[in-house]
Amino acid sequence: MRVFILTTLISILAVSSAAAKICPRCGRDHLPDDPPKTEKEELKTEDAKQEEIFLSVSRDRFSTSYVEIADACDKILDRLEVRYGKPRVWKSFPIYFKRYTGNGIAGYTQYDGGVVREVVVYEDLDVAIGGTLDHELTHAFFFYLLNSNFDLFLNEGLAQNSEYRRRESLRQTVYRRYSNGEFWDISRLYGRNSYDGSLLIYHEGFSVVDFLIARGGSLWIAAFLDELVKTNDVNKTLERFYGYKNLSELQTAWKDYIDNGQDRQTVKAIK
Numbered sequence: 278m279r280v281f282i283l284t285t286l287i288s289i290l291a292v293s294s295a296a297a298k299i300c301p302r303c304g305r306d307h308l309p310d311d312p313p314k315t316e317k318e319e320l321k322t323e324d325a326k327q328e329e330i331f332l333s334v335s336r337d338r339f340s341t342s343y344v345e346i347a348d349a350c351d352k353i354l355d356r357l358e359v360r361y362g363k364p365r366v367w368k369s370f371p372i373y374f375k376r377y378t379g380n381g382i383a384g385y386t387q388y389d390g391g392v393v394r395e396v397v398v399y400e401d402l403d404v405a406i407g408g409t410l411d412h413e414l415t416h417a418f419f420f421y422l423l424n425s426n427f428d429l430f431l432n433e434g435l436a437q438n439s440e441y442r443r444r445e446s447l448r449q450t451v452y453r454r455y456s457n458g459e460f461w462d463i464s465r466l467y468g469r470n471s472y473d474g475s476l477l478i479y480h481e482g483f484s485v486v487d488f489l490i491a492r493g494g495s496l497w498i499a500a501f502l503d504e505l506v507k508t509n510d511v512n513k514t515l516e517r518f519y520g521y522k523n524l525s526e527l528q529t530a531w532k533d534y535i536d537n538g539q540d541r542q543t544v545k546a547i548k
């Protein structure tokens with residue numbers, strides 16, 4: 278099948294029961310002085326202009342338009358289950374591949390009232406696999422796995438980590454930005470729940486999650502997040518799962534990881 282257009286920006290649209298929230302996600306070519314459009318109304322208007330899409334393929338976890346998309350999504354969700362565990366509750370949601378509208382957004386995930394309302398991708402399927410599609414499905418997956426729209430910094434870090442085709446270029450970006458002194462203290466990003474203007478939440482989030490997975494594996498970070506969501510005590514949970522007393526200790530170890538070439542093989546595993 279032929280689907281749509283290339284772009285490099287992704288957003289995740291998160292709507293809590295209390296207040297609507299928009300979470301833009303930016304990609305490779307984004308310039309810090311040219312932030313993506315993030316207003317909900319803009320998304321809505323653009324969606325309204327688009328053609329109606331029929332969801333003719335229904336699978337257990339989602340519905341979508343073509344068998345090729347459904348097969349790719351099943352594969353990604355299966356892989357997420359193997360990596361992080363199986364969510365106890367899951368409500369099927371639509372996955373749309375839509376025509377790119379030129380607004381610099383490559384996809385988003387919308388949560389509302391305790392369910393994933395929709396996942397939208399504005400890229401061609403071939404381009405989205407290993408990138409945007411994996412990123413957005415990771416948001417949807419963790420929403421159900423943790424029964425929560427949890428910390429944005431770790432949430433985006435996990436989603437970025439699923440973009441396996443971009444992992445190496447992301448590590449290069451991490452090294453460049455780290456070397457340039459652009460990174461913030463983790464404590465400034467953790468718990469922030471809003472996007473910074475220069476994509477640190479993506480690049481630094483990716484790297485911190487990359488490091489935590491290197492230390493304890495994927496199931497371990499899922500267990501860590503589960504407890505973190507339940508206790509909301511980051512220091513206690515970090516110490517219990519990774520042996521760091523606080524974010525500052527994590528930061529020191531994580532910076533060593535970057536200094537040592539971001540090589541998962543050289544990281545001391547948790548006993």
Ligand SMILES: [Zn+2]
Binds near residue numbers: 288416436
């Ligand atoms: Zn995202």
